[in-house]
Amino acid sequence: MGWNRKVLRVNLTEGTCKAEPLNMQWADEYLGSRGLATKYLVSEIDPMVDPLAPENKMIMSTGPLTGTMASTGGRYTVVTKGPLTGAIACSNSGGFFGAEMKFAGWDMIIFEGRSPKPVYLYVENDKAELKDAADLWGKSCWETEESIKHRLQDPLVRVSSIGAAGENQVLFACIVNDLHRAAGRSGVGAVMGSKNLKAVALRGTKGVSGIKDMKAFMKITTEKKKVLADNAVTGEGLPKYGTQVLMNVINEMGALPTRNHKDVQFESAGKISAEAMHEKRPTDGKPQLVTNAACFGCTIACGRIAEIDKSHFTVVNNPKYWGASGGLEYEAAWALGAANGVGDLEALQYANLLCNEQGMDPISFGATIGAVMELYEMGVLTKEQLGIDAPFGSAEALARLTEMTALGEGFGKEIGQGSKRLCAKYGHPGLSMTVKGQEFPAYDARGIQGMGLAYATSNRGACHLRGYTVASEVLGIPVKTDPLVTEGKPELVKAFQDATAVFDAAGICVFTSFAWTLADVQPQIEAACEGDWSMEKLNAMGERIWNMERLFNNAAGLTNKDDDLPPRLKTEPAKVGPAKGLVSGVEKMLPEYYALRGWTPEGKPTAETLERLGL
Amino acid sequence: MRVVFKLFASLADFLPAGRRGNLVEIEADPGSTVGDLITRYQVPEKKAHLVLVNGHYIAPAGRATHVLQEGDEVAIWPPIAGG
Numbered sequence: 047m048g049w050n051r052k053v054l055r056v057n058l059t060e061g062t063c064k065a066e067p068l069n070m071q072w073a074d075e076y077l078g079s080r081g082l083a084t085k086y087l088v089s090e091i092d093p094m095v096d097p098l099a100p101e102n103k104m105i106m107s108t109g110p111l112t113g114t115m116a117s118t119g120g121r122y123t124v125v126t127k128g129p130l131t132g133a134i135a136c137s138n139s140g141g142f143f144g145a146e147m148k149f150a151g152w153d154m155i156i157f158e159g160r161s162p163k164p165v166y167l168y169v170e171n172d173k174a175e176l177k178d179a180a181d182l183w184g185k186s187c188w189e190t191e192e193s194i195k196h197r198l199q200d201p202l203v204r205v206s207s208i209g210a211a212g213e214n215q216v217l218f219a220c221i222v223n224d225l226h227r228a229a230g231r232s233g234v235g236a237v238m239g240s241k242n243l244k245a246v247a248l249r250g251t252k253g254v255s256g257i258k259d260m261k262a263f264m265k266i267t268t269e270k271k272k273v274l275a276d277n278a279v280t281g282e283g284l285p286k287y288g289t290q291v292l293m294n295v296i297n298e299m300g301a302l303p304t305r306n307h308k309d310v311q312f313e314s315a316g317k318i319s320a321e322a323m324h325e326k327r328p329t330d331g332k333p334q335l336v337t338n339a340a341c342f343g344c345t346i347a348c349g350r351i352a353e354i355d356k357s358h359f360t361v362v363n364n365p366k367y368w369g370a371s372g373g374l375e376y377e378a379a380w381a382l383g384a385a386n387g388v389g390d391l392e393a394l395q396y397a398n399l400l401c402n403e404q405g406m407d408p409i410s411f412g413a414t415i416g417a418v419m420e421l422y423e424m425g426v427l428t429k430e431q432l433g434i435d436a437p438f439g440s441a442e443a444l445a446r447l448t449e450m451t452a453l454g455e456g457f458g459k460e461i462g463q464g465s466k467r468l469c470a471k472y473g474h475p476g477l478s479m480t481v482k483g484q485e486f487p488a489y490d491a492r493g494i495q496g497m498g499l500a501y502a503t504s505n506r507g508a509c510h511l512r513g514y515t516v517a518s519e520v521l522g523i524p525v526k527t528d529p530l531v532t533e534g535k536p537e538l539v540k541a542f543q544d545a546t547a548v549f550d551a552a553g554i555c556v557f558t559s560f561a562w563t564l565a566d567v568q569p570q571i572e573a574a575c576e577g578d579w580s581m582e583k584l585n586a587m588g589e590r591i592w593n594m595e596r597l598f599n600n601a602a603g604l605t606n607k608d609d610d611l612p613p614r615l616k617t618e619p620a621k622v623g624p625a626k627g628l629v630s631g632v633e634k635m636l637p638e639y640y641a642l643r644g645w646t647p648e649g650k651p652t653a654e655t656l657e658r659l660g661l
Numbered sequence: 662m663r664v665v666f667k668l669f670a671s672l673a674d675f676l677p678a679g680r681r682g683n684l685v686e687i688e689a690d691p692g693s694t695v696g697d698l699i700t701r702y703q704v705p706e707k708k709a710h711l712v713l714v715n716g717h718y719i720a721p722a723g724r725a726t727h728v729l730q731e732g733d734e735v736a737i738w739p740p741i742a743g744g
């Protein structure tokens with residue numbers, strides 16, 4: 047069956063933990079993780095709820111393939127209403143936490159209410175209890191994980207926690223598990239903080255049971271692992287260079303947003319790239335990259351483990367950062383680097399470490415610093431306000447502002463509200479590089495046109511992982527399309543969005559899609575889960591999940607006006623590179639996209655569409 | 662004519678002497694194609710996965726016919742991806 051058929055409902059206000067059966071009818075319609083948890087959330091909360099109020103709920107959920115021997119089957123999802131966007135928030139993380147939830151016998155944990163005092167949830171197989179976290183409050187994610195393991199005298203406990211950022215309700219706070227994996231986007235960590243929930247610690251010894259056809263499952267998962275191993279991208283490119291290898295590619299294409307999207311190429315891209323991470327440093331003769339790493343059950347292993355230069359000004363007096371730890375991924379390196387014009391790889395790694403330590407999304411944080419630096423250069427923000435000179439390119443400012451934001455000091459409190467609120471407050475709302483209040487990731491909508499539409503229509507605000515058309519427009523997966531044109535992109539974006547929803551709902555990593563299509567995932571689901579899981583059903587399900595999220599957003603007060611890009615991307619053409627002279631054609635693409643989706647010109651699913659999808 | 666030749670990731674080893682990071686400036690005969698460069702520097706055909714000239718994608722079938730101009734920047738990657 048793939049599922050444990052068991053949900054843990056934790057009422058933080060009352061301090062209770064109760065088991066209840068999983069709604070199997072919903073599981074049949076929404077599969078798991080992103081799909082199923084969203085179905086629960088939208089059925090249980092008022093879409094107009096204040097995201098940081100006790101009435102909002104937060105769900106941690108696995109998919110039917112989580113914890114199984116399917117490659118990359120270690121993912122879990124946090125679903126809630128997001129404080130950064132006011133839209134559905136759905137953040138996905140790898141590591142080992144998700145698999146542990148399955149091993150403890152649960153499919154998902156629903157948190158409701160607000161605890162009167164800091165607590166953490168401890169689950170050991172069937173036993174679940176809220177424990178006092180007074181002494182953990184104020185601790186970083188790293189200290190929290192260590193303290194809990196020590197306290198429970200169990201090094202195998204898997205921990206998800208918030209750091210100072212989540213406690214302070216930084217609107218882009220994330221939830222960190224296994225030290226450097228994170229449910230990163232949309233501020234899910236702030237919701238956890240608002241509930242006085244410091245951490246979730248899981249210990250499961252049951253393994254995964256209930257696979258529908260074990261023999262068929264073993265056979266098909268082994269076969270599909272071979273597909274990943276034989277594919278040059280998932281078998282070689284990602285493990286060796288990680289996602290960071292894109293830095294030079296996207297820069298060459300003139301689609302690397304630089305200095306708050308003023309430019310599309312960064313002169314120091316090479317210095318902050320995957321290639322730079324492999325190079326020996328003159329100071330200590332070692333490269334920053336130590337090795338790669340894998341999440342639970344992953345046969346790709348794209349993760350980066352890195353060691354910062356001990357003599358760098360950021361850490362020279364701070365040995366706690368000297369050890370090997372989570373390294374820069376492409377998105378983090380871009381947001382902390384190119385987005386601010388900072389070309390100091392060690393400073394980026396320092397900021398990255400702080401983001402992991404105190405639980406902040408490096409994308410939204412770094413991109414917000416881009417806005418801060420632009421406002422500083424315009425004279426709108428001053429040294430007196432910021433506590434430091436902050437021109438584009440200042441590694442010192444990046445390092446200091448990271449500390450201030452993570453710990454909620456001085457102007458860091460305002461940065462922690464994200465760029466939309468910050469730019470509006472200082473009279474320049476157009477300088478916030480966001481959609482629905484969430485900061486862009488690392489692809490410029492002028493140079494990769496499909497991504498502009500993907501950002502504008504992403505249900506959780508600007509995001510690359512809701513419809514990664516870069517695969518097609520840049521890498522030629524599954525087919526190469528021209529990144530500079532808008533023709534055909536609405537269809538491409540929709541196809542990516544719907545397929546990704548299925549990968550997410552299954553509990554596997556979307557990076558498998560560089561080698562797998564839905565046709566590779568389908569037989570794995572089929573062998574694991576009871577019921578009919580035809581391609582036709584999965585395709586319809588992806589579309590159903592997308593529309594369900596959209597309906598929630600519409601009910602939360604978002605409209606087609608929120609499917610838009612900042613004026614800069616629509617009026618200031620790219621200055622150099624292949625996209626020179628181009629702006630985003632998002633306005634041209636949107637009507638066609640709505641029509642393809644079966645939505646009205648106002649972006650609302652029509653009655654026929656809802657009926658067709660069983661919504 | 663002068664052409665800027667860039668090889669990234671594991672292909673960097675195929676760059677000739679005189680490289681600066683991942684790039685080298687080379688002298689190429691007028692009329693040279695992208696394919697000629699790939700052959701000249703012995704970049705294995707299967708490894709030359711993503712080829713850009715001045716940031717524009719050159720499909721595998723077009724490499725033998727895409728004639729380079731003075732000052733062009735040719736950049737090549739092995740199979741890679743990101744997110």
Ligand code: SF4
Nearest residue numbers: 140341344346348555
């Ligand atoms: S591909 Fe990377 S992010 Fe995905 S599961 Fe594997 S190691 Fe984790």
